[in-house]
Amino acid sequence: MDTSITLTVDGRRHDVVVDTRTTLLDALRERLAVTSAKKGCDHGQCGSCTVLLEGRRHLTCLTLAVAHDGDEIVTAAGVSALEGGAGDDAPTSLHPLQEAFLAHDGLQCGYCTPGQVCSAIGMLDEAKQGHPSHVTDDLEESVDPADLDDDEVRERMSGNLCRCGAYGGIVDAIREVAGGAPREGQPDRPAQPEREAAR
Amino acid sequence: MTVQQARPVPNRAVGIASERVDGREKVTGLATYAAEHRDLQLDDPLHAWMVTSTIARGRVLRVDASAALALPGVERVLDHENAPRAASTDDRELAVLQDDRVGFRGQIVALVLAETPEAAREGARLVSVHYDAEPATVTLDAAGEDDFYAPEQVNAGHETDLEQGDVEAGLAGAAVRVEGRYSTPAEHNSPMEPHAATARWDGSVLTMYDSTQAVHAVAATLAPILGLEQSQLRVLAPYVGGGFGSKGLPHAPEVAAAMAAMAVEGRPVKLVVTRQQMFALTGYRPETISHVRIGAEPDGRIVALEHAAIGGTSRIKEYAEQTATAARMMYAGEHRRTTHRVAALDVAVPSWMRAPGEMPGMFALEVALDELAEACGVDPVDLRVRNEPELDPETGNPYNDRRLVECLQRGAERFGWADRPTSPQAIVDGDWWVGTGVASATYPTLWMPGNTARITADEDGRYGVAIGAVDIGTGARTVLAQIAADALDVDVASIDLAIGDTDLPAATVAGGSAGTGSWGTAIVQAAQQFRADHGDTPDPGVQTTGTAESYPDSVGHALHSFGATFAEVRVHRWTGELRVTRLLGVYSVGRVINPTTARSQFLGGLIMGLSGALFEESVRDSRFGHVVTQDLATYHVASHADVRGLEVDWLDEEDHLATPMGSRGVGEIGIVGTAAAIANAAHHATGVRVRDLPLTADLFLDVPPLP
Ligand code: FES
Ligand code: FES
Numbered sequence: 001m002d003t004s005i006t007l008t009v010d011g012r013r014h015d016v017v018v019d020t021r022t023t024l025l026d027a028l029r030e031r032l033a034v035t036s037a038k039k040g041c042d043h044g045q046c047g048s049c050t051v052l053l054e055g056r057r058h059l060t061c062l063t064l065a066v067a068h069d070g071d072e073i074v075t076a077a078g079v080s081a082l083e084g085g086a087g088d089d090a091p092t093s094l095h096p097l098q099e100a101f102l103a104h105d106g107l108q109c110g111y112c113t114p115g116q117v118c119s120a121i122g123m124l125d126e127a128k129q130g131h132p133s134h135v136t137d138d139l140e141e142s143v144d145p146a147d148l149d150d151d152e153v154r155e156r157m158s159g160n161l162c163r164c165g166a167y168g169g170i171v172d173a174i175r176e177v178a179g180g181a182p183r184e185g186q187p188d189r190p191a192q193p194e195r196e197a198a199r
Numbered sequence: 200m201t202v203q204q205a206r207p208v209p210n211r212a213v214g215i216a217s218e219r220v221d222g223r224e225k226v227t228g229l230a231t232y233a234a235e236h237r238d239l240q241l242d243d244p245l246h247a248w249m250v251t252s253t254i255a256r257g258r259v260l261r262v263d264a265s266a267a268l269a270l271p272g273v274e275r276v277l278d279h280e281n282a283p284r285a286a287s288t289d290d291r292e293l294a295v296l297q298d299d300r301v302g303f304r305g306q307i308v309a310l311v312l313a314e315t316p317e318a319a320r321e322g323a324r325l326v327s328v329h330y331d332a333e334p335a336t337v338t339l340d341a342a343g344e345d346d347f348y349a350p351e352q353v354n355a356g357h358e359t360d361l362e363q364g365d366v367e368a369g370l371a372g373a374a375v376r377v378e379g380r381y382s383t384p385a386e387h388n389s390p391m392e393p394h395a396a397t398a399r400w401d402g403s404v405l406t407m408y409d410s411t412q413a414v415h416a417v418a419a420t421l422a423p424i425l426g427l428e429q430s431q432l433r434v435l436a437p438y439v440g441g442g443f444g445s446k447g448l449p450h451a452p453e454v455a456a457a458m459a460a461m462a463v464e465g466r467p468v469k470l471v472v473t474r475q476q477m478f479a480l481t482g483y484r485p486e487t488i489s490h491v492r493i494g495a496e497p498d499g500r501i502v503a504l505e506h507a508a509i510g511g512t513s514r515i516k517e518y519a520e521q522t523a524t525a526a527r528m529m530y531a532g533e534h535r536r537t538t539h540r541v542a543a544l545d546v547a548v549p550s551w552m553r554a555p556g557e558m559p560g561m562f563a564l565e566v567a568l569d570e571l572a573e574a575c576g577v578d579p580v581d582l583r584v585r586n587e588p589e590l591d592p593e594t595g596n597p598y599n600d601r602r603l604v605e606c607l608q609r610g611a612e613r614f615g616w617a618d619r620p621t622s623p624q625a626i627v628d629g630d631w632w633v634g635t636g637v638a639s640a641t642y643p644t645l646w647m648p649g650n651t652a653r654i655t656a657d658e659d660g661r662y663g664v665a666i667g668a669v670d671i672g673t674g675a676r677t678v679l680a681q682i683a684a685d686a687l688d689v690d691v692a693s694i695d696l697a698i699g700d701t702d703l704p705a706a707t708v709a710g711g712s713a714g715t716g717s718w719g720t721a722i723v724q725a726a727q728q729f730r731a732d733h734g735d736t737p738d739p740g741v742q743t744t745g746t747a748e749s750y751p752d753s754v755g756h757a758l759h760s761f762g763a764t765f766a767e768v769r770v771h772r773w774t775g776e777l778r779v780t781r782l783l784g785v786y787s788v789g790r791v792i793n794p795t796t797a798r799s800q801f802l803g804g805l806i807m808g809l810s811g812a813l814f815e816e817s818v819r820d821s822r823f824g825h826v827v828t829q830d831l832a833t834y835h836v837a838s839h840a841d842v843r844g845l846e847v848d849w850l851d852e853e854d855h856l857a858t859p860m861g862s863r864g865v866g867e868i869g870i871v872g873t874a875a876a877i878a879n880a881a882h883h884a885t886g887v888r889v890r891d892l893p894l895t896a897d898l899f900l901d902v903p904p905l906p
Contacts, residue, residue, distance in 0.1 A: 019317040026316055030246075035235035036228025038440070040391045041474040045831035048391055076228040098226040102218055105799050109672025110225025111392040111440025117226055154839040161831060163391045163441050164672050165806030166799060167842045 005069040009034055010078025018065040025049045027065035028073070036075035036114045040161070047160030050115035050122070051075050052082075057122025059159075076114030079121060097121060097177045104176070106169030112162045120174045123156045124148075127178075146179040153178075200731045204751060205724035205859040212681040212691045213860055216794040220677045221438070221670070230438040233410035234395040234471045239435075241397050241408065245274055247459050247470035248319035249452065250309035250326045251479065252301045255335035255824030256514075256545040259299040259328060262309050266325040272318030275462065276326060277310040283458050286426030291515035292548045293424055295454040301330065302515035303547045304337075304824040305479025310455050312468060335545035337824035339486060339511050342542035347509060353521040353539045354555050355645075355711070360538045361527055361593065366492075369503025369534030373494025377570045381491060381563035382891045383874075385511075385817040385826070386484040388552045389836055392440020393474060394481045396453050398460035399467040405457055406433045412446045413708035414701045415667050420449045421457055437699045439671040443807070444551030445482045446671065447710040452480055478829035482550025483817060485511045487522045489563035494534075499575040499582045501532035506564060507540075514543040521556035525641055525871075526564050528757060531588040546824055551710065553807060554867040557642055558874075565638035565875030566890060569882065578621070579637050579879065580611050591757030599753075599856045602787040603639060603761040606850065610637070610785040613848065614765040623886035624905045631769040632902075633780075634884025638872035640762035640784070644854075644863045645713040646753060650721035651704035651746040654687070654729040656737035657695065662687055663742075664726075665697040667706040668718040673866055674796025675714060681792055682719040682860055686726035688735075704744060712760075712864025715792065716857065721747040723859045752856045760863045762786040764805070766876040767844070770884045775899035779809050779877055781844035784869055789854035790861035797865045801847040804869015810837035812874035816893050 001020045006013060009032060018027050025042070028034040028051075037060055040048030044062040051060055052074040060073075074082060079095040097120055100106070107113040127145040135155045136143065148156070153171050162170065224230035252259075264276035282296035295307050309326050313319035336342055349359050370376060398407040405427065411417050411434070418432040425432075439446060456470040472480060487510045494503040508522035523537035552558075572579040584604050590597055611617065619635050620626065626633040655663035664683040670676040676698060684691040697703055707717055725745030733741045767781035784805050791797045814835035817826045828834040847869075853861030874892055882888050886905045889898050 019315060021317040021321070022315075029235070030316055033237060035231060038228065038232075038392070039234075039471070040393070041831050043474065043830060043832070045474075046391065076226065080227075094223065094226065098223075101226045102222040105219060105222075105795050107219070107222065107225050107672075108674070108796075108799050108803060109390070109392065109439060109441040110221070110230050111232065111390070111672075113225050114228030117228075150843065151840075154843070158838040158840040161391065161836060161838055163389055163443070163807075163836060164799070165803035165837070165842070167806065167837075167839050168802055168845055169799065171839070 003066055005066060007068065008072045010075055011081060020066050022065045023061050024063045024065045024068055025060035028060060034075060036077040038111055038114060040112065047119060048112050048115040050119045050160065052118050052122055057119050076117040079117060082121070097173060100173035100176045101170065104169035104172040106166050106173045108164035108166050112160060116160045116162065116170055119157060119160045124178055148178055202724055202728040202731055202745065204749065205720050205747060206727060207855045207859045207861065208685045208723055210685060210790065210861065212684040213792050214790060217677065219674055219796060220680065232392050232438050232440050233408045233436065234397060234469055236397055236408045239406050241399055241467045244397060244467035244469040245312045245314065245463060246316045246319040247456060247468050248311045248323040249307050249455060249476060250311065250323045250328065251476060252304055252306045252308045254301055254330045254332040255304040255337055257301050257330050257332040259301060259308055260331050261329040263327045264309065267311055267322040270318060270322050270325060272314040273311060273322040274314065275312040276322070277459060277462060278308065283461050285424050287423045292451055293449065293454045295451050295458060303479065303513060303545055305476065305547055307451055307455055310459055312459055312463065335824055337544055337546050338819055338821045339488065339542060341821065342544065346542040347540040350517060350519040350539065350541055353519040355521055357521045357524050362536045364534030366503050366505050366534045366536040370492055370494040373502045374497045375495045375571070375574050376493065377567060377574050378492045379567055379570060379890050381489045381566060383487045383559040383562055384892060385486045385819065386552055386811060386815045387478055387817050387834060388443040388445035388483065389477065389834065390441030390443060390445060393472045393477055394446065394450065394452055395471040396456035397467060397469045398456045400460040400464050402464055404431050404433060405460060407457060408435050409453055410439050410446055411436050411449065412439065412442045412669055412671050412710055414669060414699060415705045416708055417449045417453060418701045421454060424454060425457055425461065432701065434701045435699060436669050439669055442671045443553040444555065444710060447551045447708050450481050474831060475829045478817065478826040479547040482548065484552035484555065485518065485520055485549035487520055487559040489522060489560065491563050491567040493567055493571050495571055495575060497575060499571060499577040499585050501530055501586050503534035504532045505536045507538045508560065509540045511544045511546065512541045513546050513548040516548045518549045520559065522560040525557050525560045527593040528591050528759065529564060529639065529641060530586040531592065535592065546819065554642060554870045557871045561641065561872045562874045562892060565872050566878050569636065569879040570888065580607050580616060583607055583639055594757055596755055596757045599756045599758045599854055600852065601759065601761060602850055606761055606763040606785040606787050609848065610763040610765050610783055614783050616765065623883050630772050632772055632884040633767065633769050634880045634882065635765065635767045636876045636879025636883055638764050638875035638879060640764055640868050640872035642712055642760050642864065642868040642871055644758035644760060644857050645711040646750055647707035647713050647717040648748050649746065650706050650717050651744060652721040652725040653704050653742060653744045654725050655742040656733065656739050658739050660689070661693050661695060662689060663695045663697065664722060665703045666718055666721060667701055667703040668698045668714060669709045670698060671709050673709065673714065673800060674793060675709065677796055678715055678792045679718060679722060683722050683726060686723040712866040712868065716862055716864055719860050720750050720858050721745060750858065756856055758857055760786065760788045760868050762868050762872065764872045764876040766880040768877060768880040768884055770881060770899050775896035777813060777881060777894055777896065777899065782809060783846045786849045786868055787852065788849060788865050788868065789852060789857055789863035791849055792860060792862050798847055800865045801869040802845055804867060805845060805873055806837050806842055808870040808873025809842065809877065811892060812877040813841070813893050
């Protein structure tokens with residue numbers, strides 16, 4: 001059965017006809033051609049389809065589009081317009097977290113990456129609101145994103161799988177943007193110094 | 200002047216850490232993968248959904264599609280009776296919907312084409328397939344002794360068996376002997392982007408966006424099946440969401456997508472393999488069992504070594520993992536025997552998964568080495584140093600530049616190996632045992648002939664560089680521009696690289712850790728020919744195409760990369776939970792072209808090794824023949840929380856015997872030896888010797904205290 005709903009995606013309003021069986025992910029990808037949200041499993045097991053739904057990170061494969069009539073969605077293609085982002089929707093502008101992903105090479109194939117980006121932004125906001133995680137010691141104490149250590153970030157990001165194994169760079173990127181201390185432990189071999197391009 | 204062979208290139212851009220050039224498209228999600236294209240008249244596709252067999256062996260009696268076809272939105276249902284006929288059915292994996300035979304559970308038996316994904320999926324559910332099931336053998340345990348045979352050769356063209364000296368005599372006369380049975384389970388590549396294709400047939404050309412590691416190989420393989428000339432297939436893969444080998448060869452879903460497109464001429468067809476279907480239709484690493492016997496002098500020097508590997512393959516298409524080949528070249532020793540036997544099972548077709556052969560084989564060998572070190576009372580690092588061969592034991596050739604010992608020594612120093620207590624169960628920290636372990640890593644340096652690159656002079660001193668290579672996340676798009684810049688002696692910013700399209704000059708697979716080296720050689724050769732033809736100030740528009748048929752400097756040498764992996768683990772004394780707290784890999788891989796992307800490749804390999812050590816296991820149902828753990832909730836891959844304390848390092852070197860850039864491959868070596876280092880560390884922590892992957896918590900319950 002078809003039904004018509006309205007979705008706002010990355011600041012643009014869409015009236016879209018969906019099947020009542022259409023997931024929010026398929027509404028984005030197949031009906032609106034918004035493919036920034038990726039499909040890795042279609043079963044809530046990988047995190048690739050994560051977007052910010054009404055401001056919170058959400059798996060779009062696990063919810064039906066008809067349940068979100070009127071909702072606002074921000075994908076990784078639109079996060080630069082969020083608070084902290086560059087504020088315009090030119091394709092060249094990036095959210096600081098995206099810049100940090102690039103700087104730390106927190107990606108390889110890029111397929112999990114939009115989901116990681118949205119998840120990280122949502123996660124930092126949860127921390128700001130004081131949400132504890134499974135590894136938070138003191139549930140009473142308020143959490144500050146800047147205080148999240150590696151274990152906290154890893155725990156909170158574990159719903160987003162990366163088969164390429166870009167986890168180290170992703171955690172570095174998130175901690176840099178969260179304003180926390182640099183990662184504990186020995187740093188990996190630093191990148192080789194830029195050799196003079198003597199020419 | 201004709202440039203017959205690429206000459207070494209001085210490194211300027213090569214060796215510099217630089218950001219991934221396609222990173223912006225990826226962090227925004229604007230990069231488009233195989234199921235996301237709307238150009239080339241691929242918008243408004245029919246959605247294809249595969250119906251797969253529910254028996255492991257037998258015949259399809261009847262496909263009843265009436266209910267599916269009655270569903271609004273369902274346009275066609277293809278089965279073995281009405282699907283387009285293939286021109287060739289020699290490859291049984293790719294003979295999709297050509298006859299009634301079922302060779303494994305999960306095989307494609309029908310294909311539903313519908314206007315929406317919802318209708319396609321519901322339609323697939325409504326197709327009822329009637330079978331005549333036959334008895335099937337689906338596990339190695341169920342195979343009889345007679346079922347194991349010697350394949351003609353094993354994967355990558357290696358000899359099945361190799362015997363040097365007299366192994367039995369060597370073992371009999373050895374002062375110290377260790378012997379063990381080691382196993383690795385079936386594992387699935389599980390790239391995050393499911394295999395997918397969007398295809399359209401216009402009556403003369405089939406255009407297909409495919410999630411593949413090799414666009415030209417897809418065209419070359421599919422053309423004879425579809426009865427087309429290769430020039431009638433255009434395959435594009437601008438972005439690919441990982442593959443790790445599973446997208447190295449075309450599999451049945453690509454054939455299904457192409458056939459469906461040809462059945463509905465003019466209308467594009469989009470086929471996305473579901474995550475569950477990927478466990479039957481897109482290849483996997485088969486289960487391996489290794490029997491390793493080592494005889495050594497009291498000081499640990501190996502006299503005799505046997506590695507006898509067995510494994511499973513599919514009855515419909517043989518794939519024999521080259522599990523024992525690393526034992527041929529890794530360590531010294533006079534007497535040596537390596538063998539491979541496989542049993543043909545009624546199971547899905549196995550294929551390449553990151554470091555086929557080396558990954559399971561080096562797990563067995565490197566745990567066995569740890570056992571030998573223990574038996575001889577020799578430090579595991581020293582043991583490996585003592586067994587350094589002068590020449591490659593397999594061929595008698597000198598190595599290109601074997602620097603395993605340096606990797607071990609640098610790693611040992613960086614890891615703090617010297618402080619390690621010699622006996623197991625020596626470190627307890629609260630509820631945790633702590634231990635460390637080491638393993639060697641190796642990967643052959645492969646070089647693939649036949650790559651062609653085209654160099655074009657553009658306006659303003661810019662150069663177009665075109666080759667049908669594919670970037671599956673390795674960083675090829677970034678590093679090939681660096682290579683081209685050096686070869687043309689210009690800035691990287693002046694290079695416009697085009698890849699991922701069969702309309703570009705032919706390229707080999709992004710696999711075997713050979714992509715960058717092989718493609719790069721072709722780019723260097725074409726660039727040198729271009730300069731010879733057109734000089735340093737070419738007129739805009741001139742171009743040169745060069746094909747690298749050989750890189751003869753490699754002849755007469757045993758070309759390999761080496762590495763050393765060090766692991767620290769903690770094993771919970773009461774629950775058996777195992778955590779890897781530190782993992783260090785030190786590698787010798789020739790010139791590292793881009794430290795940023797290479798480092799990510801090493802880290803990715805280490806993480807996949809860790810994942811294989813602790814989690815990955817495709818459990819096959821012994822009654823029905825399918826993989827039970829067929830999703831990402833039950834087939835565990837390492838997540839953020841599983842990965843900590845990772846470090847990588849590499850030796851500064853150049854290897855012009857391998858490539859004109861001085862580089863060797865980096866994609867696979869990180870996974871090799873990693874599981875062994877972790878298993879060896881777990882033994883050091885607990886005294887429990889685990890010879891079977893993965894290392895699950897139950898193996899560390901009720902650990903007896905050591906005397
Ligand atoms: S696609 Fe939604 S969690 Fe995997
Ligand atoms: S970057 Fe490839 S899956 Fe994460």
